[in-house]
Every structure is written in structure tokens, then in C-alpha cells.
Amino acid sequence: MPEGDTVFAAAARLRAGLGGRVLESTDFRIPSLATADLSGREVSAVRSVGKHLLIDVAESRPGAGDAVSIHSHLKMEGAWHVHPRGQRWRRPAYQARAVLRTADHEAVGFDLGVLELLADPDAALAYLGPDLLADDFDREEAIRRLASRPDDTIGAALLDQRLIAGIGNVFRSEICFLRRVLPTRPVREVDLGPVVDLSRRLLWANRLRSARTTTGNTSPNARMWVYGRHGRLCRRCATPVKRGELESPGGERSIYWCPRCQI
Template identity: 70%
Template sequence: MPEGDTVFRAADRLRRGLAGKMLTHSDFRVPSLATVDLSGYTVTAVRSRGKHLLIDVTDPEGGHQVSIHSHLKMEGIWIVAPLGTRWRRPAHQARIILRTAAHEAVGFALGILELLDDPDTALDYLGPDLLGEDWDAAEAVRRIESEPDRPIGDALLDQRLMAGVGNEYRSELCFLRGVLPGTPVRDVDVAPMVDLAHRMLWANRLRTARTTTGDTRGDARVWVYGRRGRLCRRCATPIERGFLATDTEERVIYWCPRCQK
């Protein structure tokens, strides 16, 4: 799954290419939306909500407003480029094509693609958005602490409690706070964990190369994620890799057995 900063950057690219512009062409390549034509609609806003992306459009008379809602899931990506630019992904992966007079935006392999008349209500189940203008740290802490028996590594991934953290940030947050991912929420100082999550995602929101160490070199950007068997950058103990069960599946996790207790 993408991290919240990945979706934030995608929204930023789409905003710069589409916002305020009229759509000259739209092509939905999913059966449920195959007959939809948004040509003539104006893109009024592009925004991210946690890991969800919304493109708000209005018809020429201004009477009908709808949001194009997408979720990248595992393989999805939005690419925005000047008209005529050759696609960098196979055409059969294209799920939606939006064109203005100057740009083309293509969503490839999107996990979710739908139209919402009331997106704010549809996504109301999400917790506070770490990169949202209405970020509420106290509410995020309250929601996480309301499930004291839950492993912190599981709670951090629950978008209903706090929106934006994915698997990479989960591992890095637990390492930096010195906490094993399986530790129950009741035994974790949640407020500093939430504050660190906000600062980390905010610092990376527009970076092309995410870093949690402060070092942007390719082999030095993370503390533990993806580093199984390699030495901890702090104590030189080999990093371990395992799985932590969530409500629906087991997700991979990385940790240092010495730095995290």
C-alpha cells in the first residue's frame, strides 16, 4: 500500500496539471464507468485524504459536482505529462484518462476508481489525516488509545484511527520510538509516536526520495525497513523481519531486537 506522502505528491502533480482547467476528454476504462463522459467539466480541486485521492469536477453550468475517487492500492500510479508524451506504463493498465488543452493525466492499475457525489461523507470513517489542513493530533491519540489491547504496529496501520501511515512508516516509527511493533497500545507513549508520524510525513510530503534518517542516499534513507539481516545503524545488531497480524492479513514488519523493547 502507498504511504500518505505518496498520495499527497500524486495530488500535487495532478493539481498543477489539472486544477482550474476544463477537461477536453475523459475515458474511464472500468466497466462500471465505461459510459461516463466528463468532457466540458472543470477541475475545481485535487486533494488527498490519507491514502485516498479526490479530483473534484463541476459541469459547465456549475450545477453538478462530482469527485473522481481513486486509491493506488499496491500497484497504482497517476502520471501527469504534456499532451503527446509517450506513456511509461502499458496501455492495458490504464484505468482513466483525463485531458485538458495542455496536459494528460492517466491513472494506471488503480485499486479503486469510482465517482462520488459526497466524498466527504463517504470517507468520513477515516481518522485524522496526517497531511490534512485539519490535522488533529489530540483526536488521533484519543482514537489509538481507545484500543489499549491492540498491538501498536497494527493500530498505526488502521486508517480509521489515523490516516496516512503505511508499512514502511510503521516500521520506522516503531524503531525510532524504541518500541517493538507487537507492544500493546496501553504500554506505548502514544502522543510522541503520533507527533513523530506527523513530522516524518510532513517532511517527506514533496520529496521524490523519502527518507526517515535524514540521509537521501539510496542505501541510507531508512533505519530498518527492508534491511533484514543488515546491521542496525545504531547498535550493529542484525535487523530482523517478521509478520504482524492485522484484522485482515499478516503484514511484514522490520525491527532491531536490541534497540526496540
């Protein structure tokens, strides 16, 4: 499931394949961008902001003032693949939403939940809370924003990208478990500093891993403490893990917890 670590890794791959290179051709396969053409322009930067990915493209000529960013959000099924030109795609062509080609590499965005061109991406994403994977992550601002919603459940607050950016459904279950906090506990009853610190550590540790783990074990059946383990025994106390639905930004989302370890 794409979360901040997944998007950070995708940005790193895109940066390696496209960064500083000229786009020989661009093919946007959605109606709103059907006539867009960024060929001949240089990719000046590739960066992630929470769960959002930005490919910054320089102006068409010096002084033209039309630099843009290709903004994408993976949502649930999206992915960016980068490979040498001519290599066979790993997903069906009908799923492709953007194809960017340089002299030697090709980047294909599949099933992107959001795809658009932004003239001022920083302004468009200014509503986001502090990015957990940013070099200049503002810990105190993250705590302040979370604390500003005292009556929200901590499980819902961790998913609210306006408060803190990068956490998705997997990490929020794992963070609450590791902090021994029920996801339904109100924010006002939670020690937020350690929650924020743990959130940053977990995402940072996984930002370039091919297989996400919160336990430190990369074996396929040992990577998570509670997420996806409904009915299986808690790795700490051997109590069966519970699964439920929690009202969250965007609607109800599944949540996993240990009824003995978390209070």
C-alpha cells in the same frame, strides 16, 4: 510503496496539471465507469485524504447539482502520471484505468486499486481518522482514537486508517524503531503523543520528496532505519534487523525491527 506522502505528492502533481482547467475528454477504462463522461467540466480541486486521492469536478452547468469527485486509491501498484499532451506514456497502455485530458495536459491513472465517482466524497471518507498531512490535523483526536484500541498492538493500530490516516507498512516500521517500541507492544503501554508527533513529522518531511527517507540521508542504500533491511546490521547498535509477520488490518503484513533497540 504508496502511503500518505506518496498520495499527497500525486495530488500536488495533478493539481498543477489539471486544477482550474476544463477536461476536454475523459476515458475510464473499467466496466463500472465505461459510459461515464466528464468532458466539458472544470477540475475545481485536487486533494489527498490519507491514502485516498480526490479529483473534484464541477457540475456540468450552474445549478445542475451533479458535481462529482473522481476517487482513487493506489493500493500497492497504482500511480498517477501527469505530462504535456502527446508525451509518451511511461507505463503500458493496458495498465491505464483513467485518462483525463485538458487542452495542454494529460493525467493517466495506472493500476488504480480503487476508481469510482462519488457524489459526496467527504461523507464516503468520514470513517477515516485524522489525516496526518492535513493543515488542520487534529492531534488530540488521533491520540484519542489510537487509545480507544488499548489491546491492539501498536504496529496494527498505526496501519488502521480509521484511527489515523496516512501511515503504511514502511512508515510504521520506521516509526516504531525511532520510538524504540516493539511493534507487538500493546497500545496501552505506548506513549501515544510522541508517536503521533513523529508520524506527522515523518510524513510531512517526505510529502514532496522524490525519494522517501526516514534517516535524513537520500542515498539509495541509506534511506531507511529498518524497513527492508532484514539480516542487515542496525544502524544504531549493529544487531541484525529482524523481519516477521504481524496481524494487521487487511491481514498479516511484514514488519521490521531491531531486537536490541526496541523493547
